[in-house]
Amino acid sequence: MKPKVLATREVFDEILQYLSQHFDVTSNQSDVPLNPETLAMRLSDKQGALITLSDRIDGALLARCPNLKAVCNIAVGYNNIDLQACTKARVMATNTPGVLDDTTGDFTWALILATARRLTEAESYLRNGEWDGWKLKQFLGLDVHHATLGIFGLGRIGQVVARRAIGFEMKVIYHDVRRTPSEIEKACHATFVTKEELLGQADIVTIHVPYSSATHHLIGKQELERMKLTAILINASRGGIVDDTALIEALRKGTLAGAGLDVFENEPKLNPGFLELKNVVLAPHIASSSKATRLKMAMLAAQNLVAALTGKTPPNLLNPF
Numbered sequence: 001m002k003p004k005v006l007a008t009r010e011v012f013d014e015i016l017q018y019l020s021q022h023f024d025v026t027s028n029q030s031d032v033p034l035n036p037e038t039l040a041m042r043l044s045d046k047q048g049a050l051i052t053l054s055d056r057i058d059g060a061l062l063a064r065c066p067n068l069k070a071v072c073n074i075a076v077g078y079n080n081i082d083l084q085a086c087t088k089a090r091v092m093a094t095n096t097p098g099v100l101d102d103t104t105g106d107f108t109w110a111l112i113l114a115t116a117r118r119l120t121e122a123e124s125y126l127r128n129g130e131w132d133g134w135k136l137k138q139f140l141g142l143d144v145h146h147a148t149l150g151i152f153g154l155g156r157i158g159q160v161v162a163r164r165a166i167g168f169e170m171k172v173i174y175h176d177v178r179r180t181p182s183e184i185e186k187a188c189h190a191t192f193v194t195k196e197e198l199l200g201q202a203d204i205v206t207i208h209v210p211y212s213s214a215t216h217h218l219i220g221k222q223e224l225e226r227m228k229l230t231a232i233l234i235n236a237s238r239g240g241i242v243d244d245t246a247l248i249e250a251l252r253k254g255t256l257a258g259a260g261l262d263v264f265e266n267e268p269k270l271n272p273g274f275l276e277l278k279n280v281v282l283a284p285h286i287a288s289s290s291k292a293t294r295l296k297m298a299m300l301a302a303q304n305l306v307a308a309l310t311g312k313t314p315p316n317l318l319n320p321f
């Protein structure tokens with residue numbers, strides 16, 4: 001008998017075909033998010049799961065899934081998984097690092113350019129029929145070229161963003177929990193600075209750190225107050241790293257020029273304050289969403305699942321086993 005696995009959300013046909021070679025597969029192709037109760041019920045007789053960041057895997061769920069051996073996230077971020085609880089329950093947890101770096105880096109640049117040059121605000125103005133001709137002072141934005149880019153987190157995605165900045169002839173500064181090896185700093189043309197220096201000097205601040213209790217509200221009221229009045233903030237990492245209430249307040253008061261956001265606290269719910277603001281570019285957590293990359297992410301997660309349930313060490317195992 002083949003092991004039973006669940007894909008908790010809709011996946012590509014290629015993934016279902018691949019998984020079906022090894023497993024008895026059930027997939028939530030209707031793509032309706034499963035609430036914790038339904039998820040626990042659907043996983044109670046499964047050996048493995050292909051999951052997404054909207055599925056919370058914790059001790060309470062694992063206690064109801066005695067056969068579960070592996071949960072494989074289709075995401076590099078894994079703050080939806082309680083790793084300690086997985087280890088205790090002898091469940092392997094995996095993620096999908098590497099395959100989405102370039103695509104997420106590209107989208108960060110889409111947010112930087114759209115926010116700096118007020119693209120979505122200008123488009124709405126045009127679509128609303130408000131444009132009555134060229135004006136010298138219309139939609140004055142921030143120059144990206146030769147500006148100072150401040151990167152929180154010079155990991156894989158932060159490095160992609162930094163390397164793209166070379167084409168814009170920018171000064172790149174970064175802050176991280178530890179200094180990156182000098183050959184990477186050199187390749188990225190990036191200089192290590194303190195958190196305070198980064199906030200005070202950058203024209204564009206972009207965040208590329210994972211979410212954890214240590215990075216919760218890394219950018220809050222105090223940090224926003226340290227930023228230049230003309231600066232913009234970009235977040236394509238995780239909701240909760242920025243204090244959304246403090247950000248809305250700063251954007252409302254004009255103590256920050258703009259923000260470009262792909263992620264939010266409590267997403268998919270959006271703080272309604274964002275919708276009232278013109279100086280914010282909003283996207284529904286799509287930074288990694290190119291067709292090729294989402295397929296690679298799902299395939300890597302599926303390969304992790306196959307390895308985990310066939311006695312091998314999955315390539316992207318997150319917890320000790």
Ligand code: DGY
Pocket residue numbers: 053074075076077078100237285286287288
């Ligand atoms: C990730 O991989 O963590 C992304 O946020 C998913 O799009």
